[in-house]
Amino acid sequence: MSTPRPVLVVDFGAQYAQLIARRVREAKVYSEIVPHSMPVSEMLAKNPAAIILSGGPSSVYAPGAPQIDAGMFNSGVPVFGICYGFQAMAQALGGTVAQTGNREYGGTPLHPRPEAGVLLRDLPDDLPVWMSHGDCVTEAPVGFTVTAESAGAPVAAFEDLTGRRAGVQFHPEVGHTAHGQEMLTRFLHDIAGIEPTWTPENIIDEQVARIREQVGDKEVICGLSGGVDSAVAAALVHKAVGDQLTCVFVDHGLLRAGEAEQVEKDYVAATGIKLKVVDARERFLGALAGVTDPEQKRKIIGREFIRVFEAAAREIAAHGDVEFLVQGTLYPDVVESGGGTGTANIKSHHNVGGLPEDLKFALVEPLRTLFKDEVRTLGLQLGLPEAMVWRHPFPGPGLAIRIIGAVDEERLAVLRKADLIARQELSAAGLDRGVWQFPVVLLADVRSVGVQGDGRSYGHPVVLRPVSSEDAMTADWSRLPYEVVARISTRITNEVAEVNRVVLDVTSKPPGTIEWE
Ligand SMILES: Nc1ncnc2c1ncn2[C@@H]1O[C@H](COP(=O)(O)OP(=O)(O)OP(=O)(O)O)[C@@H](O)[C@H]1O
Ligand SMILES: O=c1[nH]c(=O)c2[nH+]cn([C@@H]3O[C@H](COP(=O)(O)O)[C@@H](O)[C@H]3O)c2[nH]1
Ligand SMILES: NC(=O)CC[C@H](N)C(=O)O
Numbered sequence: 001m002s003t004p005r006p007v008l009v010v011d012f013g014a015q016y017a018q019l020i021a022r023r024v025r026e027a028k029v030y031s032e033i034v035p036h037s038m039p040v041s042e043m044l045a046k047n048p049a050a051i052i053l054s055g056g057p058s059s060v061y062a063p064g065a066p067q068i069d070a071g072m073f074n075s076g077v078p079v080f081g082i083c084y085g086f087q088a089m090a091q092a093l094g095g096t097v098a099q100t101g102n103r104e105y106g107g108t109p110l111h112p113r114p115e116a117g118v119l120l121r122d123l124p125d126d127l128p129v130w131m132s133h134g135d136c137v138t139e140a141p142v143g144f145t146v147t148a149e150s151a152g153a154p155v156a157a158f159e160d161l162t163g164r165r166a167g168v169q170f171h172p173e174v175g176h177t178a179h180g181q182e183m184l185t186r187f188l189h190d191i192a193g194i195e196p197t198w199t200p201e202n203i204i205d206e207q208v209a210r211i212r213e214q215v216g217d218k219e220v221i222c223g224l225s226g227g228v229d230s231a232v233a234a235a236l237v238h239k240a241v242g243d244q245l246t247c248v249f250v251d252h253g254l255l256r257a258g259e260a261e262q263v264e265k266d267y268v269a270a271t272g273i274k275l276k277v278v279d280a281r282e283r284f285l286g287a288l289a290g291v292t293d294p295e296q297k298r299k300i301i302g303r304e305f306i307r308v309f310e311a312a313a314r315e316i317a318a319h320g321d322v323e324f325l326v327q328g329t330l331y332p333d334v335v336e337s338g339g340g341t342g343t344a345n346i347k348s349h350h351n352v353g354g355l356p357e358d359l360k361f362a363l364v365e366p367l368r369t370l371f372k373d374e375v376r377t378l379g380l381q382l383g384l385p386e387a388m389v390w391r392h393p394f395p396g397p398g399l400a401i402r403i404i405g406a407v408d409e410e411r412l413a414v415l416r417k418a419d420l421i422a423r424q425e426l427s428a429a430g431l432d433r434g435v436w437q438f439p440v441v442l443l444a445d446v447r448s449v450g451v452q453g454d455g456r457s458y459g460h461p462v463v464l465r466p467v468s469s470e471d472a473m474t475a476d477w478s479r480l481p482y483e484v485v486a487r488i489s490t491r492i493t494n495e496v497a498e499v500n501r502v503v504l505d506v507t508s509k510p511p512g513t514i515e516w517e
């Protein structure tokens with residue numbers, strides 16, 4: 001099977017490059033992100049159906065700012081510029097970009113002109129769009145029609161339909177821009193003339209073909225956690241190579257109450273895939289003893305996972321070595337680990353930034369460019385049970401990154417009890433689907449004074465961190481009904497002897513992250 005012609009999203013260090021790529025997928029068009037440092041000849045060698053230039057932090061007129069090679073515009077490939085990409089495109093084609101002193105951040109009314117062109121045709125005046133710029137295009141290049149303006153941007157959108165190029169100063173890819181998806185769709189379908197034929201089923205077919213090609217007739221193991229990502233990854237690999245796949249579930253002692261049993265029982269029942277369960281509790285807890293630094297914990301866990309997979313592979317291999325390790329890695333894991341173009345390392349996800357340097361497995365990661373909600377859609381299409389597909393995410397390093405301080409059996413036992421109560425009460429209130437994830441965090445090195453049974457207590461606080469999110473890239477704290485919060489608090493302080501205080505985390509992401517470490 002051939003890969004469809006991609007729409008390339010050229011990343012200029014944008015906050016939203018991955019969001020652009022998924023909006024393109026929502027328009028039923030295949031897309032790939034490439035760094036702006038990739039030579040244009042290499043981009044063109046991918047035979048792109050169109051190119052989208054992302055936003056970015058630089059100013060196009062500043063020394064050393066990323067530029068666009070004119071070759072891109074001579075190639076005849078349709079191009080769409082967004083924010084920095086729009087400015088860079090204007091400059092490369094002979095327009096003018098300047099800092100006018102009129103900065104616009106956040107919701108801004110857009111005024112489409114009567115000659116609104118294809119992108120903005122029939123959209124209302126005062127259209128609320130999301131802006132984030134300090135520079136402006138002050139003069140459009142020759143051959144372009146200016147199709148909209150805003151108070152701070154005299155050229156807020158332009159089009160050259162003959163050359164199949166367009167650009168906008170605002171961000172159509174963010175949810176806050178009204179009709180943003182429609183504008184991107186109009187560019188792709190109506191200006192670039194791309195057929196909307198790509199669907200999530202295509203991901204399945206493409207990935208199955210790709211996995212077959214990569215793996216051939218060799219044996220494969222898959223790290224299976226009970227979470228949706230690895231379940232979908234395993235289902236894809238199973239579809240591709242059947243019984244060459246064995247899943248390995250690692251009980252590292254950092255799991256929640258009942259989790260190991262549930263994975264063993266439910267997963268095999270639902271899928272019929274071979275599963276090996278490894279009890280690695282001593283090994284992980286030994287390696288983590290006394291460690292308090294979050295990044296160090298993550299690196300240790302990443303390394304131990306691989307060592308356990310290696311040992312399991314030796315036992316599983318019927319002939320020779322197992323070369324391939326399947327992981328349910330998603331795009332946010334990669335980005336947060338600093339794997340994007342010029343993106344910062346926020347935290348090393350155990351399955352990406354936490355991998356040891358001497359990793360011998362070749363990785364099979366069919367979900368590496370996708371977001372969780374897309375993976376859930378795939379899971380449903382692959383016939384996985386709803387309960388598995390809608391399970392809340394749970395990080396591979398488990399409770400180790402929810403104990404602030406060193407990790408040991410005793411602390412784990414305390415957190416497990418508190419966590420179970422929170423999960424039970426959330427489910428009892430029928431709120432599972434309304435909440436993206438609900439970490440419970442133990443501040444193991446903090447103590448506070450309480451009064452319980454007329455006596456003094458000196459116990460630990462537990463933090464409730466329920467969040468809502470679309471893709472874990474950004475999140476907000478969930479406004480749980482106070483009765484539910486109150487019930488959880490009462491039960492935890494009554495039933496978990498070591499905990500005498502429950503607090504609620506009311507921080508969005510950014511500036512917080514979902515997990516505390
Ligand atoms: N206990 C485990 N045993 C084996 N592999 C694991 C375990 N925990 C995590 N992994 C591997 O690490 C990958 C990343 O973990 P992550 O938690 O992001 O995904 P997930 O558990 O599959 O899904 P979810 O994000 O919904 O929890 C998993 O897809 C899986 O391959
Ligand atoms: O498998 C994982 N290995 C990790 O090392 C890891 N760190 C964070 N997470 C999960 O990723 C999402 C975003 O988390 P943060 O807002 O805390 O960065 C949330 O869903 C987190 O639970 C991880 N998952
Ligand atoms: N969001 C962006 O792409 C910003 C572009 C440019 N840095 C500006 O401030 O105008």
Ligand SMILES: [Mg+2]
Pocket residue numbers: 225227393394395396
């Ligand atoms: Mg998980």
